[in-house]
Amino acid sequence: MPDLSTTYLGLKLKNPIIASSSTLTDNVESVKNLAKNGASAVVLRSIFEEEITMEAEHYVKEAINSGYDESLFDYFDSRVKQHNVEQYLDLLLELRRHVTIPIIGSINAVTNHEWMYFAKKMEANGADALELNLFLMPSHLNRTCEETEKIYFDIINKLTSEISIPVTLKISHYFSNLASVIKKLSETNIKGLVLFNKFFSPDFDIEEEKLISTYVLSNPQDLAMSLRWIAMMSDRVSCDLVASTGIHDGAGVIKQLLAGAKAVQVASTLYKNGPEQIGAMLRDLEEWMNRKGYKSINDFRGKLSYGKVKDPALLERVQFMKYFNL
Numbered sequence: 001m002p003d004l005s006t007t008y009l010g011l012k013l014k015n016p017i018i019a020s021s022s023t024l025t026d027n028v029e030s031v032k033n034l035a036k037n038g039a040s041a042v043v044l045r046s047i048f049e050e051e052i053t054m055e056a057e058h059y060v061k062e063a064i065n066s067g068y069d070e071s072l073f074d075y076f077d078s079r080v081k082q083h084n085v086e087q088y089l090d091l092l093l094e095l096r097r098h099v100t101i102p103i104i105g106s107i108n109a110v111t112n113h114e115w116m117y118f119a120k121k122m123e124a125n126g127a128d129a130l131e132l133n134l135f136l137m138p139s140h141l142n143r144t145c146e147e148t149e150k151i152y153f154d155i156i157n158k159l160t161s162e163i164s165i166p167v168t169l170k171i172s173h174y175f176s177n178l179a180s181v182i183k184k185l186s187e188t189n190i191k192g193l194v195l196f197n198k199f200f201s202p203d204f205d206i207e208e209e210k211l212i213s214t215y216v217l218s219n220p221q222d223l224a225m226s227l228r229w230i231a232m233m234s235d236r237v238s239c240d241l242v243a244s245t246g247i248h249d250g251a252g253v254i255k256q257l258l259a260g261a262k263a264v265q266v267a268s269t270l271y272k273n274g275p276e277q278i279g280a281m282l283r284d285l286e287e288w289m290n291r292k293g294y295k296s297i298n299d300f301r302g303k304l305s306y307g308k309v310k311d312p313a314l315l316e317r318v319q320f321m322k323y324f325n326l
């Protein structure tokens, strides 16, 4: 039996498959079921910074009044109020009693201070780590890249000075110099980076002539973005990298480990195939390792990362004439 264990954020994981933050991780029964099916850790559904929530509530109401579809705002739980925060903290306490795998709390934030006390409370209630889902759409016309990046660094500095559990940052790929930002972020006090978050995809309903949301769940083809960046950065960063988005099967897990990921996070495949999919992915990983003669994940982790492949141009170039010559 190959050893599937790995480490992430200093936590020992029995295998590299973590259940991502989603509605599947917002109640005890579902988390127990994920753990039973082999998840090595879970990231709880995000609690949104209250300020954002208030803004979101206002924004959602305004948008709905002007004819937009409420489902567009899936990620904005406009009902989040203090009692939801308390429920969240209770959930952590409850989970501590029922599951032994690491529980990672999750906060979705965009400003610097309002929500810091949630983080402290999560730590006090037994979270093993905290994932910060931080996203600022770079759509401001008057904000420079440096100003946007500074917001990230200010939040990280403040948060990591206030809590002592490991912090990991879930980011998007919307940065003008992504490699440089990933490297700089990895050199802060965070212990991990999750590449990448997935957002709702806007679309237009051409009959109704309105904005709609499509593709809440990912597809296996969506793997390429995180695969490229994990492979590109895993040799060059000072913290753990975890892959997220588009990992649907055992092959997806193996690819991300070959790229250099410490672990992977999965959500869509669990919605599509049920939590049993974790077991199927683990069996595929085990079978592949046996076939290849690998005894542990470290035997092959990062084997196809930027620093180790013969032709890193394949990672660097997005357009190759020969591939477009169909």
Ligand SMILES: Cc1cc2nc3c(=O)[nH]c(=O)nc-3n(C[C@H](O)[C@H](O)[C@H](O)COP(=O)(O)O)c2cc1C
Pocket: 020, 021, 022, 023, 044, 045, 046, 047, 075, 106, 108, 133, 170, 196, 197, 198, 216, 217, 218, 219, 222, 244, 245, 246, 247, 265, 266, 267, 268, 269
């Ligand atoms: C229904 C649903 C709810 C989600 N809620 C959250 C959330 O609260 N916080 C968060 O960081 N990500 C959330 N996500 C994003 C997932 O954690 C994950 O990053 C994304 O779905 C991409 O991974 P996948 O391809 O495995 O689905 C949610 C995803 C789905 C499908």
